[in-house]
Amino acid sequence: MGDFDKRKEQITEELMRAATDIGFFQVVNHGISQAEMDQAFAVGHRFLELPTDVKRKRPVDKSNFAYILGYSTEDLSVGTLREAMFCGFDNARMSQLWPAEEDCPHFKRDTLAWMHRCHEVTSRIMSCFATGLGLPEDYFEAALDPAAPDNQTAMFYNHYPSVEGKLFPEGALRIAAHTDFELLTLLFQRPGQAGLEVCPGIAAGVSLDKRPWTPIDPIPGAITINIGDALQYWSDDRLKSTFHRVRMPRPEEYKGPRRSIAYFANARASTILQGPLKKYPEITFPEILAQKAAYREKHFDGKDFDDMTDEEKIQLHGKLALGPEFSPVDVEGEFPATRAAVPDKPALQFLSQIRKIAPIAG
Numbered sequence: 018m019g020d021f022d023k024r025k026e027q028i029t030e031e032l033m034r035a036a037t038d039i040g041f042f043q044v045v046n047h048g049i050s051q052a053e054m055d056q057a058f059a060v061g062h063r064f065l066e067l068p069t070d071v072k073r074k075r076p077v078d079k080s081n082f083a084y085i086l087g088y089s090t091e092d093l094s095v096g097t098l099r100e101a102m103f104c105g106f107d108n109a110r111m112s113q114l115w116p117a118e119e120d121c122p123h124f125k126r127d128t129l130a131w132m133h134r135c136h137e138v139t140s141r142i143m144s145c146f147a148t149g150l151g152l153p154e155d156y157f158e159a160a161l162d163p164a165a166p167d168n169q170t171a172m173f174y175n176h177y178p179s180v181e182g183k184l185f186p187e188g189a190l191r192i193a194a195h196t197d198f199e200l201l202t203l204l205f206q207r208p209g210q211a212g213l214e215v216c217p218g219i220a221a222g223v224s225l226d227k228r229p230w231t232p233i234d235p236i237p238g239a240i241t242i243n244i245g246d247a248l249q250y251w252s253d254d255r256l257k258s259t260f261h262r263v264r265m266p267r268p269e270e271y272k273g274p275r276r277s278i279a280y281f282a283n284a285r286a287s288t289i290l291q292g293p294l295k296k297y298p299e300i301t302f303p304e305i306l307a308q309k310a311a312y313r314e315k316h317f318d319g320k321d322f323d324d325m326t327d328e329e330k331i332q333l334h335g336k337l338a339l340g341p342e343f344s345p346v347d348v349e350g351e352f353p354a355t356r357a358a359v360p361d362k363p364a365l366q367f368l369s370q371i372r373k374i375a376p377i378a379g
């Protein structure tokens with residue numbers, strides 16, 4: 018992305034090609050230095066290495082849709098955990114969740130500075146997508162505004178504990194196959210800590226494990242970027258939200274702790290999403306989640322996302338995130354398609370089940 022202003026047209030073309038085809042890509046010369054990335058990992062470390070009781074002073078807050086904040090551990094398959102600190106921009110909810118200065122000096126200052134750097138990259142990429150979709154280049158800008166009280170962007174400092182010496186079944190995963198819900202994910206990986214894989218081109222009727230998974234190995238200095246469900250919706254399915262997962266290390270691979278940072282850029286809760294082609298009805302992000310939740314209740318009897326078969330996951334993604342059959346009518350009865358009528362609770366339950374957030378044991 019170097020010489021962005023001069024090369025914007027070419028960069029837009031390349032980003033559109035990657036996003037309309039695979040939906041996952043890596044960018045370099047994006048303006049964030051290796052030193053800044055290392056510093057961000059160090060800040061995340063500084064918090065995640067605190068004693069558990071200190072971290073638990075800022076327990077995860079799931080009170081708002083997909084926008085979860087605070088310290089969480091997730092109970093994943095085979096008894097492994099991902100622990101993470103979820104941070105938002107400096108709004109009312111987040112203000113309760115910053116660690117105390119004496120527990121983790123400068124965490125808030127450093128994290129916010131880092132999130133603003135991620136916002137700058139996001140902003141440039143989204144301006145390219147706006148142009149590529151035939152919209153004014155600042156089309157997405159207001160939806161991403163870090164200062165808006167209903168901003169829903171979250172940045173995760175992730176830690177997947179070491180699996181050294183642990184036994185796990187073949188095919189075990191550190192994160193099961195899923196698509197991201199939001200607009201755009203910026204993922205920062207550590208060299209030598211592989212495991213992320215993608216499976217583009219999902220179509221209902223084809224099981225995930227019957228399709229080839231392609232590794233997205235860390236490239237020093239690069240940012241791995243993917244489209245989320247909300248942007249697929251907002252782009253009339255032109256930009257693709259793609260299934261991905263993190264697999265366990267193979268016998269010959271590094272098995273120590275795995276760290277990543279994920280910046281989930283999201284539209285403000287009040288943003289009305291509808292693509293220029295008007296393929297789908299106007300909707301807000303919280304409503305997308307409510308629709309998914311209702312669909313899941315109706316068709317999968319409230320089944321936990323991690324317990325779904327691949328086929329069911331694909332169905333849920335295809336039908337509701339966004340596939341051609343998407344329509345509020347899918348959930349008629351339970352969810353009138355009026356904005357004010359959509360309750361937030363089912364979406365919330367749905368999300369917490371998908372992410373399987375559970376308090377740390379012991």
Ligand SMILES: O=C(O)CCC(=O)C(=O)O
Binds near residue numbers: 204261279
């Ligand atoms: O940690 C990673 O490499 C991927 C994380 C991820 O896919 C997610 O949190 O949605």
Ligand SMILES: [Fe+2]
Binds near residue numbers: 195196197261
């Ligand atoms: Fe993801």
